[in-house]
Amino acid sequence: MNEWLDRHMGRVFLAPAVTLILIFSIFPLIASLLLAFSRIRFRGGGFQMRWVGWRNFEKQFFGSEQFHLLGTFTTISLLGWAFGLACSAALIWWMFKYVRTHFTWVGFIGRLITFGMALGLSWLFAATLLSGNPFGTIGTTLFYVFIGCGVQFLIGTALAFACSQQLRGRTTFRVIFFVPMMITPIGVGYIFRMMADTTKGPFSGVWQWAGLGDFAWAADPWAARIFIVIADSWQWIPFVFIMMLAAFESVPRDLTEAAEIDGASPWQSFREITWPHVLPVAATVMLIRTIEAFKIVDLPNIMTAGGPGIATESVSLQAYYAWRSLDLGQASAVAYILLFVTVVICVSFFNLVVLGRVRKQQ
């Protein structure tokens, strides 16, 4: 018995953790996958589940929910065609180059998925935004992800770099910068909604004074999206800040001092020593933020309830609204589409951008 235990001790120790993961992570994943292919109705004594195949997914891409997820397609503008064709050509060239130089089957399949996703999204962008058509929740989510995370990364990194210098009062600033992250997103949503209320909010007087009394950010799709990005950034810049601050402070001081003695300018020192040193942390921060940003739900729900129209509705919010009306099949299908998009974009980013750079350095 003791001998058996010695041999299997590793598995025994792992078993509780694996069981918990199976119960709390894997089982819900499988259950929700089943739901995505079903219609479910609750009634006395339980529920009725009806298998509907791909119908919930089909509805999102080709049916009555197409406008909601993807956007409205009418005609593609000249600019849209130009953009779409340029992106297609660039992607085909990228695939062609890969096949000609470093072909492996695993790499090829991975890149093929990335290629398909990038091609689909670029044509979606061309057919909606660049052609004057409203885009759906995927477009809105990507706006939150790319613009929001970009803004957060730039400001958070700049603040972290400033606080890593020997400036007076930097400890106080560190605490102040960190506070927004501790507030629940729902609280942030309500704070910003109240502050930005143009008719009875605390700044309504300022709003009137500035001559914006008749402008309502909540009634304008782009203004509403930008306000949500501002609120999201206010909350998440501290996360980027704290991570990047730790990275900047871990840069060996002797290296930067040696560069200074050798006559390197501050910019050269930053570009050649500091930035390469913090890059792995920066990539990780962006990856975490991107994954998190894809799931944005609280802020658009509280600040605008997805409006005006569906202009600020994210994919997660679309799934939530479907779930709330007990359309569990559709909610699951939308959630799986989001999962697929998130995984492909994040894995592609990590594999092609981060690991690509590591491979280059090696």
Added chain:
Amino acid sequence: MLRKLLGGSALALTAAMATVPTTAVADGHYDGVTINILTRPGPVIAGRMVERGEEFTAMTGAEVRVAEVPFAEIFQKLLTDWATGTNSIDVGVFASGWGVELVSGGLVANLDPFIEADDKINLQDIAPYFRDFNQKVEGSTYFITIDGDFQMMYYRTDVFEEAGLEPPRTWEEYLEVGAAIHGMDMNGDGEPDFGSCTFMKRNAQSYFAIQSIAAGMVQSKGTSEGLYFDPETMTPKINNDAWKKAFEVFKASVAFNPPDVLNHDIGDTRGLALAGRCGMVIDWGDIGPLSIEEGSQIKDKVGAIIMPGSTEVLDVETGSLVACDDTTCPHAVDGVNFAPFAAFGGWTGAISATLDDQKKQAAYDFLSYMNQAEQSNLDVTMGWTGYNPYRNSQLDDTAAWVDAGFSEASAANYLSAIKESLNHPNMASDFRIPGAQQYTGVVLDRELARYLAGEITVEQALENIEEGWEEITDDFGREDQAAIYSLSLGITN
């Protein structure tokens, strides 16, 4: 007191179940019984229930616990709790229209035996619409009303007087009047105020307001005509000129609403109305009692009227609007067809079918206690409770309203508007079929929001709603839905 309260209930219990001892009326009989209630958060609806629950506990020993969840999550929490057998909730307090789905699933207790012998509830005092329609499904009572809901229009008497205007009778007049008073300083703060304040936010209450506007254009033959479908085929009656005009009126009114009206829910509009910034307000019965509360700037300056109507109504055959005459609009007054919309229907209590007899009785006794005139006639006069009148005795006498702070004239005006709406033979009913929330709260609400935001045209919005409603009907089963819809229209005033 306790004997008075529970006398009828004890009889019902004895007659209907014969399992409960006749000592049901003894003090502390419900010692150890806990009634778990689920409803919306905040002082509105839940707050008064907590207070009445404490009184009930003191009288009977039954503990009343009120759990509060966001409005949009009440129904699915209740449905999943009862359907999956979790049964952590004993009583759900929600819109009666949502309850049809619960009843069709066999999840709600039939209250007929309890009501039959309850001599305190006095059903005949409850307005016919709520008694015979809101509380019942297929002729049996499943719900107890604690709040009567339908929408009315409120206007500022002082502003209208100053402008020399009469309150609107039709939606065209509403647009004219709204534009005329927009920009006037209505609360003396030197700032221009708004012609009207309407909740137009998505995922809030805007889909109720649009139905109030459409009702007078779509329904003219009485409550049994219905607003939404052909009862035989369940073909939606939405893609037509009447709904189109309602959508256009709603959008046109944006011009004299606050600039950020597309992000305003009922909390925002009431805040503005009480601050004296709105010339007109579309709302439920709450504005009246709220107007007399501390801090209100519109005390005794608010008039209430039945929702404006239409001089043209839908010809179902052609989908176009035709002028009102004796045939097309049998209930019209001076050529105007009114159809006050029973938006939401009011908050009602339903009891889980799975409760044991004693708990079911205790739960019924509590709902009956809330509903009885002795309690409810006071509760409806207090704006913060969120309870609106539903008993004739609440409407016939102004004394309780004057005691609450109304002037005699305001009380009379407010109650007459309610009576006119409540007793109207063409009152329009809210959805009362399974999937009600999906039909209106999701599809209608979303397409209306997209139209208001300028994303789509009114024609596209109506086409999308028609397609969405057809999908929902097919999902729930067309024949089943048609049968329930027909039943839901079978009872009129």
